[in-house]
Amino acid sequence: MFRAPELPGPSQGQLDSGKAELLRSLGSRVLFDDEISEDYRSDDSRILGEKPLAVVLAESSSDIETALTIAKAHKIPVVPRAGGSGRTGGAVPLCRGIVLATAGMSELHELDGREGFVRVGPGARLSEVQAAVEREGWFYPPDPNSAELCCIAGNVAENAAGPRAFKYGATRDYVLGIETILPGGQKFFAGRKTRKGVTGYDVVSLLVGSEGTLAAFGDVTLKLIPKPEEVLTLAATFPSLSHALGAVGALVQAQVPARCLEFLDEKTLAVMRQSGVPLAPSAEALLIIEVDGSEAECEHQAERILGICEQCRAIEVQVALLATARAQLWDARKQMSRAVRARARHKISEDVVVPRRELLRLVDCVRELGDKYSIDALSYGHAGDGNLHVNFLWNDPEEETKVAAAVRELFVTTLSLGGTLSGEHGIGLLKAEFLPLEHPRPLLDLEQRIKATFDPLGIMNPGKIFPSEPGGRTGHGAC
């Protein structure tokens, strides 16, 4: 665990009066002092924040309203929290305040099979939402690999996405409406429950990806699509990274309607082999390609993929015909993040995106940074979207300065290739100091004014997204 930088917090008087009112209004639905477990100080970023004054275990949107009314009255910061699986420290409190835990609001309220939408509580587990709608013949495509851990509110706040984004897009493409609660407790429904709609500003799109800095979310209404009839998964091995990424380019150019196009480099391939996935010994890179649709459509697309991969000098293309083979492949891919973490004591995982034609230059940059700074560096991920998880691993705390330099160079190279700093994990705490590399000053100023309109007192998740001081550091350097 790394320690988060501490932000100035409320005075003792504000904390005491806020605490008394929370206790009076929410009773047993609020935790204080020793009742608060360490979990509420961190998330999957492994950054340790401040011990909260209180953890509100919200059971309904009126609990959220109450917490945000009290927070505003006593000027106490609020950190909304759902599954706590975020990777950039979004749910880490940086000063004494309220953690607003919404994971308990996990109900699936309404599945409208005529209109094709589902309304769920902010704490609904993604895997449970996916399973529930599929039982009714519907499909909710966003599939971050943390589906068992994360909740819908966290997905919305981060605009989460996974392998299927290549064909189906990210969370934002499925959010129709959000029950929105502002600091101060005003509640309203933003959005719609119809397939189309153009009224006023698109506030829903603004809330998606806002990382808990604008408002808290209650129920979320999500668009569904019909569940595909069949799915076919292929695993293609290549003699080099450049051959594999050449195949990515060829598949994209041929407009193969794959739903996933995942890339794994030679180091992550070794992890796949350790998980029992049979892969050609000479392979240095792997593509996992998945198509869906009718049986005939899947077979037709599989033929095309086979042909393209062969032209790109694939060593072997396996079709995972059996459900067990498919599950083994995806399990190993989904466990990759955890498995990679086991390679060293410390890991930092970035999720940069570049235009797909620049993927090879990105992968080369990662290798060069590993060599230059003598650190373990690897990359894998959603090549179809140009979005790779770049991991740096190290054991000795003295290597942190080198890692910080490698991360900065990675970001600078990503931007010089026409890319963006984050494809799905958001900015949070860890990348806040780098946002000015990508967003010009006038845009940052506009974003700050938008934030101030929602949250004039600056109590919603302070220290996230924006650098805490001009050109200042917010914690990434600590890694």
Ligand SMILES: Cc1cc2nc3c(=O)[nH]c(=O)nc-3n(C[C@H](O)[C@H](O)[C@H](O)COP(=O)(O)OP(=O)(O)OC[C@H]3O[C@@H](n4cnc5c(N)ncnc54)[C@H](O)[C@@H]3O)c2cc1C
């Ligand atoms: C093993 C693993 C694999 C992962 N793979 C992926 C992946 O493939 N794709 C991907 O996109 N991400 C991935 N992640 C990251 C993470 O799971 C996602 O960012 C996820 O969306 C976070 O959801 P959560 O419910 O855990 O949110 P939390 O971590 O609790 O919070 C995330 C952010 O949402 C805000 N928030 C939470 N609840 C609310 C609310 N009610 N109202 C307003 N704001 C709120 C928080 O303040 C915070 O800023 C992975 C994480 C792990 C641990």
